[in-house]
Amino acid sequence: xxxKKPSPPHRRIRxxxxxxxxxxxxxxxxxxxxxxxxxxxxxxxTAARAIADKAEEMRGxxxxxxxxxxxxxxxxxxxxxxxQAHEIRGLAGNAGLIATGRIANNLCKxxxxxxxxxxxxxxxxxxxxxxxxxxxxxxxxxxTRLGDAVANELAHLVxxxxxxxxxxxxxx
Amino acid sequence: MSGAxxxxxxxxxxxxxxxxxxxxxxxxxxxxxKHAYEASxxxxxFLIMRDKSPDLILTDLSMKPVDGIxxxxxxxxxxxxxxxxxxxxxxxxxxxxxxxxxxxxxxVTEFLAKPITAQGLFLRIGEIVERPRAFVRCDGYFGPDRRxxxxxxxxxxxxxxxxxxxxxx
Numbered sequence: 001x002x003x004k005k006p007s008p009p010h011r012r013i014r015x016x017x018x019x020x021x022x023x024x025x026x027x028x029x030x031x032x033x034x035x036x037x038x039x040x041x042x043x044x045x046t047a048a049r050a051i052a053d054k055a056e057e058m059r060g061x062x063x064x065x066x067x068x069x070x071x072x073x074x075x076x077x078x079x080x081x082x083x084q085a086h087e088i089r090g091l092a093g094n095a096g097l098i099a100t101g102r103i104a105n106n107l108c109k110x111x112x113x114x115x116x117x118x119x120x121x122x123x124x125x126x127x128x129x130x131x132x133x134x135x136x137x138x139x140x141x142x143x144t145r146l147g148d149a150v151a152n153e154l155a156h157l158v159x160x161x162x163x164x165x166x167x168x169x170x171x172x
Numbered sequence: 173m174s175g176a177x178x179x180x181x182x183x184x185x186x187x188x189x190x191x192x193x194x195x196x197x198x199x200x201x202x203x204x205x206k207h208a209y210e211a212s213x214x215x216x217x218f219l220i221m222r223d224k225s226p227d228l229i230l231t232d233l234s235m236k237p238v239d240g241i242x243x244x245x246x247x248x249x250x251x252x253x254x255x256x257x258x259x260x261x262x263x264x265x266x267x268x269x270x271x272x273x274x275x276x277x278x279x280v281t282e283f284l285a286k287p288i289t290a291q292g293l294f295l296r297i298g299e300i301v302e303r304p305r306a307f308v309r310c311d312g313y314f315g316p317d318r319r320x321x322x323x324x325x326x327x328x329x330x331x332x333x334x335x336x337x338x339x340x341x
Contacts, residue, residue: 015310017317023257023307026181026227031301033176037203038294038301047202047290054195061191086234087189090265093287094195101287105267112268 051094058095062088066137073130081126082111088133099147100136103129103154110158117165125161129154175204182207182224186217186231186243187263192288196230196263199293214243221247225254228297233264233275240264241278248279248314256314257307259300263288279315281305 026034037043065087072080085107092101107129114121132150139147183200185208187193193210200208209224211217215238217231229247233240240262248256262275265286272283282296305316 015308018307018309020304020306024255025257025304026301030178030181034178034181034203035298035301037176037178038298043203044290044294047199047294050198050202051195051288051290054191054198058191058195061189083234086265090286091189091191094192105265108265109268112271116270 055094055096058091059097062091062095062097062100062137065091066134069130070134073127078111078121081130082108082115085111085129085133088137092137097137099151100133102148102151103132103136106151106154106158107133110161113162113165117169119165122161125157128157177204177206179206181205181228182209182226183228183230184209184211184217184220184224184226186211186214186229186235186240188212188232188235192232192263192286195288196293199288199290200230202290203294203297214238214240214246217243218246218250221258222252222254226258228300229258229260230293231260231262233262233266233271241275244275244278244280244315259304261293261296261300263293276318277313279313281316 025031065084069081069084069088072084085104089101089104089108092098092104107126110125110129111121132154136147136150183205185193185196185200187196187210190212193212197208197210207224209220209226211220213235214231217229218238220226221229231240231243235243238246244260244262247253247258247260250256259281260279261282261284262280263284263286264271264275266272267285275283281300284292284296307315308317
């Protein structure tokens with residue numbers, strides 16, 4: 001027998017824990033069947049094929065969002081730029097556009113951090129991302145070393161900018 | 173192959189992007205689910221939730237007019253929620269820490285980052301089935317236990333009944 005935790009004299013319990021079994025859940029038989037299904041290699045392979053079958057459709061969707069992103073950039077609409085970049089980062093991976101997704105994610109990360117800090121983004125850095133997203137999404141084979149290199153360079157630039165923001169926030 | 177079909181198991185997919193919604197539905201179909209309802213935002217989803225009482229929810233985070241965080245909170249806390257304990261998997265492209273923390277604090281059960289993979293989704297469904305989480309009710313929160321790992325160095329705050337007392341070994 002061991003003491004689990006010290007009990008402070010002034011303790012005030014405010015949380016109640018409801019263990020599994022103490023609330024409604026799937027019937028045991030169904031739960032076991034479901035567990036078997038999610039671990040079945042054939043089921044996983046069928047589902048993976050379903051994802052692969054949708055890649056072309058996803059690519060079309062990404063390209064439409066790239067157009068909207070470019071329109072948002074022309075209108076200097078920061079909210080829409082973030083929204084469209086966010087859509088692109090969500091879809092690009094399932095379209096096989098890995099570098100496009102990474103670059104869009106960099107841009108989102110940057111715009112989100114700036115928004116949190118109440119700062120305006122560096123328009124040159126945003127423009128670099130927009131151009132890179134457009135080029136990568138339209139490339140025949142974007143999963144090249146070049147696409148990765150661009151994504152890495154932009155990620156480095158974003159990290160540098162965010163570090164500057166953090167530094168100035170710490171100093172303020 | 174398990175070959176199981178789940179005639180009575182109901183899932184709800186909440187996602188504003190139709191391509192992503194279709195993709196998720198095809199994964200659930202591959203798994204053998206017969207009933208996967210769809211909604212494009214949190215407001216519509218809660219109406220379906222009340223009507224169908226799904227056994228599993230897959231939700232996106234960013235949606236209008238009601239996002240995945242507000243929807244999750246509604247499922248967990250609303251007096252007319254048909255099942256506040258339903259497992260909710262949040263599937264999101266958001267990697268920003270504050271967004272993920274907000275979703276966790278709304279009562280999300282599991283996270284899945286986009287891009288979606290069959291293994292990623294099935295792993296989380298398996299986790300929900302095999303290792304269901306305890307639920308915690310406290311001031312300002314009701315949902316799955318957010319202390320996922322047992323941290324031997326945890327120094328508080330101690331707020332739970334089982335944080336104290338004597339443990340038999």
